[in-house]
Amino acid sequence: MQDTLLSSPELLLVRYGELALKGGNRKFFERTLARNIRSATKAVSPIDLELHQGRIHVIPERRPLEVARKLRDVFGIKTISPAWGTDNDPEAIVGMAGNLLGQILPANPEQPVTFRVRSRRANKRFPLDSGELDRYVAEKILPGPERVRVQLVDPELELGIEVREQRTWLFHERLRGPGGLPVGTLGRALCLISGGIDSPVAAWMAMKRGCSVGFITFHSYPFIGESAKKKVIDLVRVLGRYQAQSRILIAPFTEVQTAIRDAAPEAYRTVLYRRMMQRIASTLALKYHYQVLVTGDSMGQVASQTLENMTCVAAANSLPMLQPLIGFDKEEIIERAQHIGTFETSIKPEPDCCTVFQPRKPVIRGRLDECLKAEQDLDVEGLVQRATEAAESLTLDPEG
Amino acid sequence: MRIIYLDNAATTPIDPAVREAMTPWLNEAFFNPSSRYPQGVNASEAIDRARAKVARALGARPENVTFTAGGTEANNMAVFGLARARQAAGEQSGRIVIGPTEHPSVEESARALVREGFEVVQTPLDSHGRLDLEALDQALTPETVLVCQMYVNNEFGSVYPIQEVARRVRARAPRAALHVDAVQALGKLELSIEELGVDSMSVSAHKVHAPKGSGSLVTRADLAMQPLLFGGGQEQGRRSGTENVAGIVAWGEAARLADQHQSASSKHYEAIRRAFADCLERLDGVRLIETGAEHDSRSAAICSVFFPGPPGEVWQHHLEAKGVLVSIGSACQAKRKGVSPALLALGLRADEARQVVRFSFARTTTVEEIQAAGEVLATVSNELGAIGR
Numbered sequence: 001m002q003d004t005l006l007s008s009p010e011l012l013l014v015r016y017g018e019l020a021l022k023g024g025n026r027k028f029f030e031r032t033l034a035r036n037i038r039s040a041t042k043a044v045s046p047i048d049l050e051l052h053q054g055r056i057h058v059i060p061e062r063r064p065l066e067v068a069r070k071l072r073d074v075f076g077i078k079t080i081s082p083a084w085g086t087d088n089d090p091e092a093i094v095g096m097a098g099n100l101l102g103q104i105l106p107a108n109p110e111q112p113v114t115f116r117v118r119s120r121r122a123n124k125r126f127p128l129d130s131g132e133l134d135r136y137v138a139e140k141i142l143p144g145p146e147r148v149r150v151q152l153v154d155p156e157l158e159l160g161i162e163v164r165e166q167r168t169w170l171f172h173e174r175l176r177g178p179g180g181l182p183v184g185t186l187g188r189a190l191c192l193i194s195g196g197i198d199s200p201v202a203a204w205m206a207m208k209r210g211c212s213v214g215f216i217t218f219h220s221y222p223f224i225g226e227s228a229k230k231k232v233i234d235l236v237r238v239l240g241r242y243q244a245q246s247r248i249l250i251a252p253f254t255e256v257q258t259a260i261r262d263a264a265p266e267a268y269r270t271v272l273y274r275r276m277m278q279r280i281a282s283t284l285a286l287k288y289h290y291q292v293l294v295t296g297d298s299m300g301q302v303a304s305q306t307l308e309n310m311t312c313v314a315a316a317n318s319l320p321m322l323q324p325l326i327g328f329d330k331e332e333i334i335e336r337a338q339h340i341g342t343f344e345t346s347i348k349p350e351p352d353c354c355t356v357f358q359p360r361k362p363v364i365r366g367r368l369d370e371c372l373k374a375e376q377d378l379d380v381e382g383l384v385q386r387a388t389e390a391a392e393s394l395t396l397d398p399e400g
Numbered sequence: 401m402r403i404i405y406l407d408n409a410a411t412t413p414i415d416p417a418v419r420e421a422m423t424p425w426l427n428e429a430f431f432n433p434s435s436r437y438p439q440g441v442n443a444s445e446a447i448d449r450a451r452a453k454v455a456r457a458l459g460a461r462p463e464n465v466t467f468t469a470g471g472t473e474a475n476n477m478a479v480f481g482l483a484r485a486r487q488a489a490g491e492q493s494g495r496i497v498i499g500p501t502e503h504p505s506v507e508e509s510a511r512a513l514v515r516e517g518f519e520v521v522q523t524p525l526d527s528h529g530r531l532d533l534e535a536l537d538q539a540l541t542p543e544t545v546l547v548c549q550m551y552v553n554n555e556f557g558s559v560y561p562i563q564e565v566a567r568r569v570r571a572r573a574p575r576a577a578l579h580v581d582a583v584q585a586l587g588k589l590e591l592s593i594e595e596l597g598v599d600s601m602s603v604s605a606h607k608v609h610a611p612k613g614s615g616s617l618v619t620r621a622d623l624a625m626q627p628l629l630f631g632g633g634q635e636q637g638r639r640s641g642t643e644n645v646a647g648i649v650a651w652g653e654a655a656r657l658a659d660q661h662q663s664a665s666s667k668h669y670e671a672i673r674r675a676f677a678d679c680l681e682r683l684d685g686v687r688l689i690e691t692g693a694e695h696d697s698r699s700a701a702i703c704s705v706f707f708p709g710p711p712g713e714v715w716q717h718h719l720e721a722k723g724v725l726v727s728i729g730s731a732c733q734a735k736r737k738g739v740s741p742a743l744l745a746l747g748l749r750a751d752e753a754r755q756v757v758r759f760s761f762a763r764t765t766t767v768e769e770i771q772a773a774g775e776v777l778a779t780v781s782n783e784l785g786a787i788g789r
Contacts, residue, residue: 222717223710351713 009064009082013162013171014056014071017078017179025185030056033076033182039244040070052164053122068175073241075208076185077177081160083169088126090136096170097159098141104157104172105148114151115142119161126163133161178208183243186210189322190290192281193217193248194352195231198296198325200239200342201333205324206294207242214290215246216281216391218253220353228350237396238342247288251280251391253353256383260357264374267363270304270354272374275316276383282318283388293317298325298333308365315368401723404773408607409554409584409702409760410727414650415609421653422611425646433643434632443645450652457659458582458601459592460618466638467616467648471583472505473628474602474617477639478579479509479548481625482600483518486545488626491575493517494545497536499560500525501742503581506548518545525745529691531560537568544573551591551601552584555742555758557702558691559589566597577623583607583615587658587665587763588699599623603655605647609762610654614647665763669700675767676703676759679774683781684708689756691746702760704743709784712757718780719757724773727758 016033034049037058041047044066048059060067064082071080086096097117105113117138119130128136137159142148148157162169189211191203203213217232229250236248253273260272281293297305304313314321325333337343363370405413425446431437433444448462455462468474479496487493496510496518510520521539526532531549540547547569552559562580569578577599585591587608593601600623605614619625631640680686685708691698707715712728719726743753 222721223714225713225717225720 012058075180076182079174081171083171114155180208181210191294202296215248263377278317408762422650453652457655470615471604475505484626485624499549540572550581557699605651608658614651673700
């Protein structure tokens with residue numbers, strides 16, 4: 001009964017998670033998710049998109065498996081099932097089911113396999129209810145391969161059947177999406193990004209919870225070369241897999257660092273750099289309509305991340321600040337970075353601006369009054385203004 | 401801003417004559433050189449003419465010139481091809497001896513052969529940055545099957561005494577093949593495989609004003625070598641794959657020009673280096689790193705300079721911001737971020753070795769450019785001189 005080689009799947013059944021729970025906002029969430037799906041797949045294939053109850057049907061014109069792979073990075077999506085269609089007719093369904101089972105059985109004919117059929121009937125005019133259809137299909141296809149045994153709980157293979165108005169869809173796998181909320185449903189955040197491991201992970205976590213994330217980085221040319229800037233852009237490009245378009249602001253930082261070097265106590269340089277970064281980022285956030293800042297801080301990881309120093313830094317900031325990695329260990333952050341795909345880029349050896357005039361012994365328990373005192377000799381306002389005015393803004397498409 | 405390009409050991413600008421020679425092969429003459437119609441035969445003849453030019457420039461016979469995708473492929477082909485040919489001939493895997501400052505395409509290839517049963521021994525530099533010939537003697541054993549020694553060092557232009565190395569290899573390791581990476585020598589030194597008395601030599605087109613993507617391995621006649629690439633049997637079976645006709649034509653012309661300009665070039669490079677050394681003398685704490693003496697000489701086309709204060713990288717970016725393009729270490733090392741073993745051998749500490757910047761010249765470099773670069777150096781030196789670290 002098998003042996004017609006299956007063609008590519010016709011559509012992708014996309015299931016989304018918690019956004020269905022969000023009551024009145026639901027339409028907005030669904031539309032945002034649909035838009036994100038379109039932009040994530042547009043370079044691969046034109047798609048048709050149908051919104052059904054709790055499901056999105058994505059119908060790619062070509063390369064369906066590649067489209068499915070793209071969808072695995074779209075926040076808000078829980079699972080994706082490539083599906084094959086047939087007529088709303090029990091015999092046709094049985095034919096397709098047998099075919100599908102034949103394709104997915106493990107190659108080793110000795111190996112026994114547990115299996116179940118699970119149907120959903122959205123079309124109530126279909127003659128069998130879902131339990132009847134399960135049994136009907138299972139009974140018809142099972143006499144074939146003898147090694148297949150029905151097991152209703154936790155089987156190795158599951159054949160899914162969805163009976164819809166026009167057609168019935170069959171599938172055998174559920175690819176995991178990233179979960180979370182569709183990017184753009186929560187608001188806009190500006191992430192301070194360096195070439196390191198942490199900040200790209202922090203940006204990803206903000207995206208996962210529905211933020212549309214912009215980026216700001218600081219560049220101390222010519223103490224730091226163009227390739228350090230390119231590294232940050234490369235990281236943003238990797239993160240572009242998870243949101244449609246990314247803006248990156250590149251603020252010149254040489255003047256700030258030189259001024260701090262000349263005016264402030266050496267031990268306070270790093271803390272003061274970071275206070276200036278907060279000010280510049282806050283100013284640019286307002287200009288570009290970001291509501292919050294995001295940083296990759298994790299408590300106690302480096303000298304500038306003691307509670308005292310983080311307090312000194314946060315005090316310079318006029319916007320709320322999200323620190324999604326605050327309680328993570330380095331190993332946990334690295335694991336995420338590997339999963340996200342930024343790790344390989346992050347570990348390329350490039351200096352970043354924090355290494356410029358790096359203090360030999362940075363202060364561990366910085367004091368805010370010392371920061372304020374040191375800043376009395378700095379033209380804080382002028383430095384912030386010049387850096388924000390000279391900041392360069394790039395928009396990166398996932399493909400470019 | 402005026403750009404002064406002083407990183408010619410990384411790559412060189414394309415000579416207009418070279419560009420012109422290759423153009424027809426990118427346009428109407430696009431045919432496959434293996435095709436039997438006249439257009440294909442015509443392409444195949446163009447490759448033969450290029451082969452003759454490269455052969456003449458390198459003192460080899462045309463049939464012993466194999467076109468590759470560049471120096472890295474030529475080095476891989478030599479190391480794997482020569483070592484595996486010895487193995488295929490039923491000999492013991494044996495020893496591979498590599499020089500102290502080999503390009504990664506030689507060193508990493510040799511190290512990869514450890515998995516195939518070969519033993520790899522690297523010879524040291526002495527404290528003057530010269531080849532340690534006594535250590536070489538000791539490394540050479542009758543079991544040695546391959547010796548690799550570069551000709552011109554890509555960091556300070558030291559010229560290693562290849563003829564002397566060849567003499568010792570023949571005496572102590574008579575079964576060994578001697579491969580020479582001559583990538584930085586072409587156009588700078590008289591270069592002849594016969595005169596040097598070596599078995600194979602690799603060269604790269606883009607170091608002599610041709611586009612990237614071409615190069616050659618030249619060999620002495622009857623040298624047994626296993627191919628790296630199998631397929632349609634092009635290049636007499638030594639390197640399968642449809643030939644890069646336009647690139648090969650360009651490379652042939654570039655090799656011819658490099659050879660033609662060679663004797664004039666030596667004087668030119670000496671004049672450039674003298675002008676450059678004059679500029680450096682006026683700067684505080686800046687010094688040209690000199691290597692070699694006695695049996696070594698140097699190519700004036702490559703200089704390494706020690707700068708005080710911040711790391712070489714900071715100097716490099718300050719110079720580039722004013723239009724002077726240079727590099728820290730070789731381009732290959734710049735990607736790998738290692739500290740140059742050659743600089744350590746010269747007695748520099750690791751942090752000092754990071755304060756070294758490489759300047760390299762081409763036949764297109766002018767004394768006037770060097771003087772203009774000298775002005776920039778003086779300005780940057782003032783800016784950076786004040787910074788402790």
